[in-house]
Every structure is written in structure tokens, then in C-alpha cells.
Amino acid sequence: MVTIKDVAKATGVSPSTVSRVIADNPRISLDTKKKVRKAMKNLGYHPNVNARNLVAKSTKAIGVIMPSSADKALQNPFFPEILRGIGSVTHDMQYSLTLSTGETDEEILDEVQRMVYGSYVDGVILLYSRLNDSVMNFLMEKSFPFVIVGKPYDYISEITHVDNDNFSAGKEITNHLIKQGHKKIAFIGGSRDLFVTMDREAGYEAAMKEAGLSYPESYKIHAEFLKSGGRDAVSQLFALSEQPTGIVVSDDLMSLGVLSTLEESGFSVPKDISLVSFNNVYLSEITRPALTTVDVRIYELGAQSAKALIEKTTNKSEPAKRIIIPYDIVYRGSVSKKS
Amino acid sequence: MVTIKDVAKATGVSPSTVSRVIADNPRISLDTKKKVRKAMKNLGYHPNVNARNLVAKSTKAIGVIMPSSADKALQNPFFPEILRGIGSVTHDMQYSLTLSTGETDEEILDEVQRMVYGSYVDGVILLYSRLNDSVMNFLMEKSFPFVIVGKPYDYISEITHVDNDNFSAGKEITNHLIKQGHKKIAFIGGSRDLFVTMDREAGYEAAMKEAGLSYPESYKIHAEFLKSGGRDAVSQLFALSEQPTGIVVSDDLMSLGVLSTLEESGFSVPKDISLVSFNNVYLSEITRPALTTVDVRIYELGAQSAKALIEKTTNKSEPAKRIIIPYDIVYRGSVSKKS
DNA sequence: CTGTTAGCGCTTTCAA
DNA sequence: TTGAAAGCGCTAACAG
Secondary structure, three states: OOOHHHHHHHHHHHHHHHHHHHHHOOOOOOOHHHHHHHHHHHHHHOOOOOOHHHOOOOOEEEEEEEHHHHHHHHHHHHHHHHHHHHHHHHHHHOOOOEEOOOOOHHOOOOOOHHHHHHHOEEEEOOOOOEEOHHHHHHHHHOOOOOOEEEOOOOOOOOOEEEEOOHHHHHHHHEEEEHHOOOOOEEEEEOOOEEEEHHHHHHHHHHHHHHHOOOOOHHHHEEEEHHHHHHHHHHHHHHHHOOOOOOEEOOOHHHHHHHHHHHHHHOOOOOOOOOEEEEEOOOOHHHHOOOOOEOHHHHHHHHHHHHHHHHHHHOOOOOOOOOOEEEEEEOOOOOOOOOO | OOOOOHHHHOOOOOHHHHHHOOOOOOOHHHHHHHHHHHHHHOOOOOOOHHHHHHHOOOOOEEEEOOOOOHHHHHHHOOHHHHHHHHHHHHHHHHOEEEEEEOOHHHHHHHHHHHHHHHOOOOOEEEOOOOOOOHHHHHHHHHOOOOOEEOOOOOOOOOEEEEOHHHHHHHHHHHHHHHHHOOEEEEEEOOOEEEEHHHHHHHHHHHHHHHHOOOOOOHHHEEOOHHHEEEHHHHHHHHHOOOOEEEEEEEHHHHHHHHHHHHHHHOOOOOOOEEEEEEEEEOOHHHHOOOOOOOOOOOOHHHHHHHHHEEEEEOOOOOOEEEEOOOEEEEEEOOOOOOO
């Protein structure tokens, strides 16, 4: 391994000078800088991060914590996409990215503790937000820099988070259905533990209310993410006497399951039932029919959260922020007019 | 920050003793071990990785290199799933996981070089295999520990890799179509640069040949992964005078696109056209019809590659290995008999 | 069984 | 503008 000393020797300067050249210290003459840089290149010198981190007390690395993979939510193309967003800024800022690998909640907490205590990372991004999450509590208590993608349950004004206005989005997409003449509109969402679901649902309710439409409890279903969840939800819904003609589904992946179950049960989308959903993962373009859905700009959610986190780690006194990413509605074939 | 010295002082032993307790050195008396451990707990001591890495010349971290996200292949649920597999073993072995974040090939090479030269990681997993890949060449040249998921183009017996027997899989799944009475069978694959595609295609050809069936060049299409690719492929195929009745598609995600284009064009699957494919990502269960596909055990591919890599990093003289993960065929609704 | 010492590669005062 | 020296937190001979 080529060290700073080797470069120093080769150039005839001291190690500290080399170090200063690396840091591009303005008090070093251009001449020596050039000389040193040339030697670095020749010898193939690269700084050792561990040595640097040790003294600098900073790692230029951030940890990304995924939800426990118990729920198969991880399969959601949402995650690769948000990782791309995060990666784009970490890459630009020369940060590295450490991923959580635990499967259960305890394993994840364990890992986060190691990341924090062992100075693996300078800060952490939480890719989920749940009620009373132990990881979040830990981070809060240690006042270790972190940001949440989504909306925190507590301490909302003390925690930097990056989110969409899911309430508005829910309202707007429901209104779209209403404007097309639908009156009986149901809602299918994921776990009530997740804030996204609740916000989108609240938006749905607000729209229904404003339009003077009823939304009985039986119209609001909460299910698992994957196929089985969609199946249950649909069968529950169509056992009702007043069958809905439109459904708001809180995630594209669930929509896929719902879509497929619907057609299996002999309903045609959008002829019999209209469907709208959220996220606009690439899948929503591929389905038959393609989905009308809210584009939440996943990539941007990731990029902004990374940016906010890095700011926080470099300036600890940076105040907590709430960053709202705008959304768009993408109109495709899963909705039809109801007369 | 609580250091080893603090613990030493609190216990009345020397720092080295504390270090030995951490390493669970057998030459330390149980008594002192207990004492020290208690103090560590009380003080909230956690070892600093950077200091440790610096002297140990090992990081207990591995780098995972994704394909350049230029091609949207990254959206493939294949990746989260293989990360889960890798994560399961890195977690068990207390390793951490660093992800590549570059978008272009140069950016990725850059990053890998930093990972290697800067001793960020002990080894690297390449999640793709392409002809004459600069990252692979770099790793080879530096003889830095790495493993490839898939099949390397060159130096095949010198590079540890984890793969399926894609040739057999391709043959077997094609034979399934043939046994159902299909005679005109086409192949749709991804880029010819990727070894997976080529192996699967070769298997398809072998099956056709053995069955005495013809497979003109026009029956073998190579397209992009996502929707547009599927669309092009299908239109090319059905412009032919001899339209196929069965299609072997080299990836589930592509199948989704193909499926949807097929139905848009008025063909019904499996009534008019039968479809088989590869990977068995969760999507293949959700489509209408659900896909008959080769389950390549993605999770296992990940887990085994991590295991092999860690072995390699801990024992540099470990010989190169080829690890073949068995596959299964999952029969679902996308194939029908042809009389 | 335990302590002393040196040193991993780097940054950063303090001096010059 | 540069160098010498100390030290980040830890491990690993070597000694005892």
C-alpha cells in the first residue's frame, strides 16, 4: 500500500505537506503541489479512509435503513428507485452508502446501533415511518443526524423529513374519479401503521365528504402488499350489496394485485371498475390497462433526503426541515367515465 | 466517545487487556473478562471501526456493484431480492454492505477504485457480467477479491462466480413448450452483451434442434428490458408470415411488457400464444395469466455469492470456484396445449 | 494471565 | 510556505 510517507519521500517533502496538498491547502505553493500531485499519480497513491476517518471523526458515509423485510414490501420497485435518488447525490458529494441488512426489527435496531456507536456513518436515512419505531427513538435519544422519508409520527417539527403532500394527492386523485361520475368509491390501503396510508386515506375521505358522497367503513380496506392482500380486499369489497365502481389504491404494487384479481373475478377495468393509485413505478405503465396514478417522484424523494442529511451532518445546528416534494397525476387507461 | 482506555481505567486493567476481552482471547481469565464486560456495558462502550480497520487491515465490509443504471434494468425486482440474499449472510457474519452509486460505467469504475484503493471494503460482488468489463478487468489486475453473479466471459476458471445452469434451464423450459405441442417457438431476450441471455438462448436452440424444430434468425429477438422493448419485439414477431404460437422470454419483467403488448394487439395468452420466462420474481405471480417461469432462486444467488466472497477475503488462497444454484420450473397459467 | 510499547495512515497544532 | 511531533482508537508482538 502506497502511503503519504512514500509520496513524501519521493517528492522530498514532509508527510504533512502531502496531507495539505490532498486537502488543497492554499498555503502550499503551486510548485510543490504540482510536484506532489505528480508523485501521487506515479506511485498510485490513494488516501486510506480509515486513517482519515479516525482523525477526522467523520466518515463521509451515510446509512440507509430499509423497512424490515418481514413484510415483502421490499420487493416494491420503490426501493431501487429511491436508492438511485440517494445514490445520485451521495455519489456527487463523494459519500458512500451503507445499507441495512437486518430482516427483523431487532436486527435492524442492532445494526443501526453499530453504525452509530462504531462510527460507521455520519448520518442515517430511514426509508419508512412507523408509529413508535425503536430505531427512530434511538436516533432521537442520541441526537444522531437522521432524516425520514415520509412523515414522522411524533416530534414532527423536530425531525427533518422528506415527504409528499399525501393528503392533497389522495384528495385530488379521488376527485378525478368523482369528476368522471363515480359515486361509489372504495379505498384499499396498506397497513394502518404506515403514515402514507393514513394520509392518502384522509385525502380520499375529504374528497368524498366535500362531494357529499358516503364512504362507509366497509369501503375502506387495509391489506397486505402483495397478491393475497389484493385478493382479500377485492373479495371483501364485492361481497357488499353496494359494490363500488371506482377504487383508490394506495400503492401501484397493490394495484397490480387488485387488477389481476378483479379480472379473474370477471370484472373489467376500466369498463366495470375504475382504478387509481399511487407512486408511478414503471410497472404502472406496463399493466393492462396502464394505471392512472400519482407520480410522487420517488427519485427526488431520495435525492432530497440525501441532500438534507448531508447538510445536517456537516452543520449540526441546521434546523429540522420539512421538505415537500410536489406530485403529478399521470392519466392513463384505468379510469373511465360513469354516467 | 467512550474508548478502550476509559474502560481500562474504570476496570483497573490495561487497554490491551480490554482489547483482548473484545476479541474474546482465551488467555484472559474469566474474572477479568466479566469485570471488563460489565464496565463496557456501564460506560456504553462500542469499538470504533475505523481505528480497528486501520490496524487490522480489514474492514469487514463488502461492496456490491450494480449495473450502470443507464439501462433501467435496475428497476428489476431481481435487485432488491438479491440484496436481501447478500444481506442475510453479511448480517450474520457481522459484515457491512456498501452499495455502488454510480450511474455510468466510468462513475462506477471510479467508485470501485476508491473502494479498493481506499480500503473501504475487503471484497466486491459484481451483480452483472458483461463482455470486457473495465471494472472486472481492474479487479483482476489488482487481484482484489471479488465474485460475479452470473458467468464471466473470460478467465472463467479463475473467477469465483455464482450462477444458474442457464443453458439447461433454457432447454428445459423450451421443452415444456414443445411437449405441449408447440412447434413454432420464438425467443425474446435482453442484450446480447449479457451472458445470461446468451446461455438461455443457447438452451432454447438446443431444445429446438433436438426436437427437429426450426428456429430461424427472425425468431430470435433482442430488445430492451422495459415496455418499449416488449412492444418492438412483439411487433417484429407478428409481422412474420409464420407466426409463433409460443415464446420463450428471458426475463419476467420483459414478459410483463410482452404480455401486455400481446393482449393489446388482440392476442390472448395462453389461448393464442403461450409464454414462458425466467426468474420468478413476485410479479410473475401477479400477472394475468400468472407466468410459467424458471425459479432461479435469486435470494440464494445472493447469499451464496456473499458467502463465497467472505471466504475468499478471509483466505486469500481459496481457489476460484463455480457455484451453480439449482433452479425449478414453476408451472402457472401462461402455457396451454397446442394440438 | 496481563502490561508495555510501538505503530497502523492520516491530520493538525506549533514552530520555524 | 513548510516541517516536526503528537495523537486519533485500536491491535499485536514482546516481556514478564
